Amino acid sequence: MTIATHDPAAAQTEAPPAPWRERHIRWRRDHRLPARVLIIFALVLLALSAIFPLYFMAQAAFRTQAQWNSSELVFPTSLSFGTFKQVWLGGEVGVFLRNSFVITVGSTALSLVISTMAGFSFAKTRWPLRTVTYYFVLSWLALPPVVLIVPIYIEMVQLHLINTYFSVILLYTAFNIPFDTFLMTAYFRSLPDDLVEAARMDNASPHQIFRMVLVPLARPALGTLAIFNILYAWNEFIFALLLLNSNNVKTLTVGVLQLQGRYTINYPVIMAGLLVASIPVVAAYLFFQKFLVRGMVAGAVR
Amino acid sequence: MSRSSPYAPHRRQRSARLDRFWGVLYAVPALAFVIIFLAYPLVRVFGYSLTSWNGIGAPIWQGFHNFGALVHDPVFLDALRNNVIYAISVPIEVIGALVIAYLLHERIPGWRVFRSAFFLPAVYSTVVIGIIAGVILQTTGPIDGSLRAVGLSSLAKNWLGSPADARTAIIAIVIWANFGYSVLIYLAGMSALDPQLAEAARMDGAGSWYILFRVYGPNLRGVMQLVLVINTVTAFAYMFTYIYVITNGGPGFSTYSAEYFIYDKAFTFGQLGYASAAGVVLTLIIAVLGYFQIRWITGGQQ
Numbered sequence: 001m002t003i004a005t006h007d008p009a010a011a012q013t014e015a016p017p018a019p020w021r022e023r024h025i026r027w028r029r030d031h032r033l034p035a036r037v038l039i040i041f042a043l044v045l046l047a048l049s050a051i052f053p054l055y056f057m058a059q060a061a062f063r064t065q066a067q068w069n070s071s072e073l074v075f076p077t078s079l080s081f082g083t084f085k086q087v088w089l090g091g092e093v094g095v096f097l098r099n100s101f102v103i104t105v106g107s108t109a110l111s112l113v114i115s116t117m118a119g120f121s122f123a124k125t126r127w128p129l130r131t132v133t134y135y136f137v138l139s140w141l142a143l144p145p146v147v148l149i150v151p152i153y154i155e156m157v158q159l160h161l162i163n164t165y166f167s168v169i170l171l172y173t174a175f176n177i178p179f180d181t182f183l184m185t186a187y188f189r190s191l192p193d194d195l196v197e198a199a200r201m202d203n204a205s206p207h208q209i210f211r212m213v214l215v216p217l218a219r220p221a222l223g224t225l226a227i228f229n230i231l232y233a234w235n236e237f238i239f240a241l242l243l244l245n246s247n248n249v250k251t252l253t254v255g256v257l258q259l260q261g262r263y264t265i266n267y268p269v270i271m272a273g274l275l276v277a278s279i280p281v282v283a284a285y286l287f288f289q290k291f292l293v294r295g296m297v298a299g300a301v302r
Numbered sequence: 303m304s305r306s307s308p309y310a311p312h313r314r315q316r317s318a319r320l321d322r323f324w325g326v327l328y329a330v331p332a333l334a335f336v337i338i339f340l341a342y343p344l345v346r347v348f349g350y351s352l353t354s355w356n357g358i359g360a361p362i363w364q365g366f367h368n369f370g371a372l373v374h375d376p377v378f379l380d381a382l383r384n385n386v387i388y389a390i391s392v393p394i395e396v397i398g399a400l401v402i403a404y405l406l407h408e409r410i411p412g413w414r415v416f417r418s419a420f421f422l423p424a425v426y427s428t429v430v431i432g433i434i435a436g437v438i439l440q441t442t443g444p445i446d447g448s449l450r451a452v453g454l455s456s457l458a459k460n461w462l463g464s465p466a467d468a469r470t471a472i473i474a475i476v477i478w479a480n481f482g483y484s485v486l487i488y489l490a491g492m493s494a495l496d497p498q499l500a501e502a503a504r505m506d507g508a509g510s511w512y513i514l515f516r517v518y519g520p521n522l523r524g525v526m527q528l529v530l531v532i533n534t535v536t537a538f539a540y541m542f543t544y545i546y547v548i549t550n551g552g553p554g555f556s557t558y559s560a561e562y563f564i565y566d567k568a569f570t571f572g573q574l575g576y577a578s579a580a581g582v583v584l585t586l587i588i589a590v591l592g593y594f595q596i597r598w599i600t601g602g603q604q
Contacts, residue, residue, distance in 0.1 A: 047419035118332035125325030142588045144539030146561040147581035151346035174339035206324035235427035237543045274430045285425045296490035
């Protein structure tokens with residue numbers, strides 16, 4: 001089986017085993033020139049396709065409706081900022097942005113706290129039924145969310161949470177917990193038990209061990225999960241559509257669809273709305289991306 | 303899991319009690335969220351599935367009648383068949399992402415940029431992707447526009463117009479949107495491999511591709527299974543939003559998935575009992591997949 005890195009320091013620094021330049025030179029030696037060109041060309045195409053939506057939204061958003069031609073892909077010669085003004089004033093985008101921020105930050109913070117605690121419990125403490133409980137929490141990874149729409153709607157009505165931030169914050173947290181707990185448990189397991197024992201010798205309580213020893217070491221995994229949870233909450237669609245009807249609480253992801261309803265064929269305005277909805281998550285991704293591989297290494301890969 | 307208790311012997315008893323107390327306490331919040339927002343609603347779905355219910359009056363007990371009707375409902379069977387078709391994305395992701403991750407791991411020129419770019423499609427919200435795809439794929443869009451420009455107007459068409467084309471478009475978009483996750487998981491797996499494995503093969507004169515498929519491949523079996531299962535579950539449980547924003551299920555019912563069937567029966571037709579029965583069937587199908595998922599992910603650690 002896979003030989004995993006058990007040394008937490010190595011997991012944190014993502015130190016390549018050989019300096020990357022060396023591997024780079026080896027890569028050149030291993031592939032003939034035509035193959036190298038073809039491979040790089042294919043990857044460049046793929047990378048361009050990944051950036052394309054941002055480009056497409058931007059070039060469309062700076063047009064006026066008269067300049068719109070859906071088959072054109074170059075920026076217009078005269079940039080128009082009118083669409084953004086229209087989106088901001090007519091689309092209540094400011095309110096949607098605030099809602100998305102509150103819901104994303106709330107559910108991400110709650111998910112991280114709860115699953116870090118659970119990961120500690122499953123990886124570093126011993127109690128009866130621990131393993132069964134762990135599998136029970138994990139088993140929801142494979143549940144299609146759509147299956148639950150009817151009872152969740154009814155439950156939220158009964159809890160008087162319809163049209164509140166809490167409805168989706170609590171729900172997103174519940175949907176995040178299985179994967180988050182899985183990754184945190186795997187991450188804590190990869191940290192040596194000696195750490196825990198040394199702290200115990202110093203009379204630290206389990207709670208102190210968790211707070212002072214394990215949580216500070218968990219930062220790479222927390223960074224990875226932060227990205228996943230932010231992306232999920234910002235982009236989630238089904239339950240946001242179902243549970244948030246009033247514009248006061250609606251998220252941007254649902255809001256932009258409403259924009260499409262209002263401006264039907266005024267694509268420049270719609271694209272400006274999509275761009276406004278995408279920039280915060282793209283920025284969050286760029287900010288957290290250094291954690292992405294690091295946190296996964298100790299977690300999901302064994 | 304830690305097999306031996308990490309305590310000094312003379313303190314074992316007191317510590318074990320403490321451990322049990324804190325261990326359970328730390329797992330309780332995660333467990334509570336899962337039970338309140340996932341397990342309890344799922345139990346309700348099982349209950350509704352045995353009734354006929356329009357959401358307004360009281361549910362009428364029907365036993366297993368809904369399940370009998372489902373087995374003979376051509377729309378449901380076609381929806382399930384479409385899920386199987388959508389699963390074509392799975393082998394493409396499992397192999398394609400492996401090759402891409404390997405190239406990045408080999409430190410291909412520009413690997414940092416590629417690594418950042420390849421995750422971007424997973425950052426965009428599905429709603430954004432769906433609306434842009436709609437513009438790109440229509441007859442006035444840039445694809446048909448450039449086909450006409452180079453004199454291939456006979457190839458120009460509405461790329462969502464026929465059932466086969468619409469399904470192909472959905473599969474392509476889902477692969478594109480998710481391959482960043484698969485690449486990420488592989489990258490994490492590769493960076494946890496012992497570099498001496500590849501070194502030894504290299505000493506014996508092995509080429510780059512030989513190392514990928516004969517040295518890395520077998521050692522990444524667990525990671526490959528994880529990618530396989532995540533993508534399979536996606537094809538069955540996370541297709542709804544893509545279909546909703548790209549084709550709305552059409553043309554006709556041709557891009558329906560089981561999830562779309564459930565949503566439509568519940569909210570368009572008000573057949574909540576029937577929709578719940580379909581939800582139970584889909585859950586059972588994925589539970590089988592989920593069972594293997596949990597076994598594969600955690601296998602070798604237990």
